[in-house]
Amino acid sequence: MAENTGNTGIADDEHDADGAETARELSWRAASVGLAVLDVDDAELVHGWRSDPVAAHQMGMWPRSLTALRERIERDIDDDDRDDFLVLLPGGDPVGLVGLTAQNIVNGTAQVELMLAPGHRGHGHGTAALDALVDLAFGELPMYRLTAExxxxxxxxLAVLARSGFTREGTSRAACLHRGRRHDLAVFSLLRPEWEELDRPRAWDA
Incomplete structure (x- = not known):
C-alpha cells in the first residue's frame, strides 16, 4: 500500500540501543489518532487485547497462543490484500487495532476491522480510528465499497459504524459460532459517493 508522503512520527514506548525514547513512524495521521503499520514486535500487545473477555465475546475470537499470533502477524505483513495498523493517540499510547482486509483493487472493495484496547473504549477513539481508515481507503486507494460485520x-x-456513515444492509443469520451458540452478524457498507457526502473533516485536514 502506498504510504502518505506527509508521514510524521509520534512518541511511542519504543527505545533505541541507548535506551532513549524513539518515535513510531505513522503511515496515516488524522486529527486525534495516528495509524502505524502493525509489526511483529506488536504481537504481545495485541495478544493482551485479544485475551480481554469483552473483546473475545464481541468479536467471536478464540484463544490463540502468543507464538501463533506472532506468526500470523508475520504472514499478514506479506499479504498484499490486507493492511493492519495500530491506533495511536497523539502522545503515542496505543489504543487499538484497525485493518483494511480482503482488498480487491480491481473491484474496489475491502472490509474494515476494528478492535479497541480495554480501558480505551467509550472515548470516541473507535470512531476516530475508523474515520481515519475510511479516509485512507477512499482518499489514497481506489476503493469504492467498504464492508463491515x-x-x-x-x-x-453498531454505534461506531453508524457514526462513521456506514449503512446497515441486512443480517447474516446464524453466521458465527461462539461459545456454543450461533450468532447473527449485522452487515454494513459504505460507498465512495456516500463518503464524499459526509460532512466532516478528512484525515489530511488534521
Whole structure:
C-alpha cells in the first residue's frame, strides 16, 4: 500500500540501543489518532487485547497462543490484500487495532476491522480510528465499497459504524459460532459517493 508522503512520527514506548525514547513512524495521521503499520514486535500487545473477555465475546475470537499470533502477524505483513495498523493517540499510547482486509483493487472493495484496547473504549477513539481508515481507503486507494460485520448485539460497534456513515444492509443469520451458540452478524457498507457526502473533516485536514 502506498504510504502518505506527509508521514510524521509520534512518541511511542519504543527505545533505541541507548535506551532513549524513539518515535513510531505513522503511515496515516488524522486529527486525534495516528495509524502505524502493525509489526511483529506488536504481537504481545495485541495478544493482551485479544485475551480481554469483552473483546473475545464481541468479536467471536478464540484463544490463540502468543507464538501463533506472532506468526500470523508475520504472514499478514506479506499479504498484499490486507493492511493492519495500530491506533495511536497523539502522545503515542496505543489504543487499538484497525485493518483494511480482503482488498480487491480491481473491484474496489475491502472490509474494515476494528478492535479497541480495554480501558480505551467509550472515548470516541473507535470512531476516530475508523474515520481515519475510511479516509485512507477512499482518499489514497481506489476503493469504492467498504464492508463491515459485527454481532447484532454488539451495540458499541453498531454505534461506531453508524457514526462513521456506514449503512446497515441486512443480517447474516446464524453466521458465527461462539461459545456454543450461533450468532447473527449485522452487515454494513459504505460507498465512495456516500463518503464524499459526509460532512466532516478528512484525515489530511488534521
Amino acid at each position: 459485527t454481532h447484532t448485539d454488539n451495540r458499541p460497534a
